[in-house]
Amino acid sequence: MKKIIFLGLLLVVFSVHAMDLNTQLTAAVMAGKVPVVRDLIVQGADVNTKNSAERPLLVLAAATGNRRTVQALIAAGADVNAVDKQGNSALMEAAAFGYTEIVNQLVISGADVNLKNGAGDGALEKATRAGNEIIVEKLTAAGAVAAEKKE
Numbered sequence: 001m002k003k004i005i006f007l008g009l010l011l012v013v014f015s016v017h018a019m020d021l022n023t024q025l026t027a028a029v030m031a032g033k034v035p036v037v038r039d040l041i042v043q044g045a046d047v048n049t050k051n052s053a054e055r056p057l058l059v060l061a062a063a064t065g066n067r068r069t070v071q072a073l074i075a076a077g078a079d080v081n082a083v084d085k086q087g088n089s090a091l092m093e094a095a096a097f098g099y100t101e102i103v104n105q106l107v108i109s110g111a112d113v114n115l116k117n118g119a120g121d122g123a124l125e126k127a128t129r130a131g132n133e134i135i136v137e138k139l140t141a142a143g144a145v146a147a148e149k150k151e
Contacts, residue, residue, distance in 0.1 A: 037073070056084065056090070089111065092117060094123075104138065
């Protein structure tokens with residue numbers, strides 16, 4: 001009986017520790033603190049954690065243009081096609097905000113260049129709308145196809 005109670009307490013402690021690591025990782029990603037991000041990943045934080053608004057950390061890092069944070073998350077196994085509640089991926093965010101190097105990293109890492117969000121837009125549409133011609137060219141070269149217009 002004592003063994004079961006001990007194992008239960010141990011499980012609770014590890015669960016709280018992991019949750020705390022993920023909360024810290026979220027804060028570090030949002031603050032762009034790359035050394036802290038890397039340290040928390042080494043300690044076992046989940047790189048596929050989402051923030052309180054259900055946005056994956058990789059999407060947050062891409063939206064803020066933090067290339068080194070994006071690199072660290074991808075290197076640790078973050079899902080390059082993870083999406084937020086609206087269906088926006090890291091590639092869509094980087095394309096919309098004109099972060100060419102991040103777009104390159106994501107495409108090389110296997111991000112789906114034809115993934116569409118809930119509104120039917122993908123990275124190509126977002127880059128086109130924002131006037132990011134270099135990114136439009138890169139996405140097209142990587143196989144991105146514009147969404148069919150709804151009538």
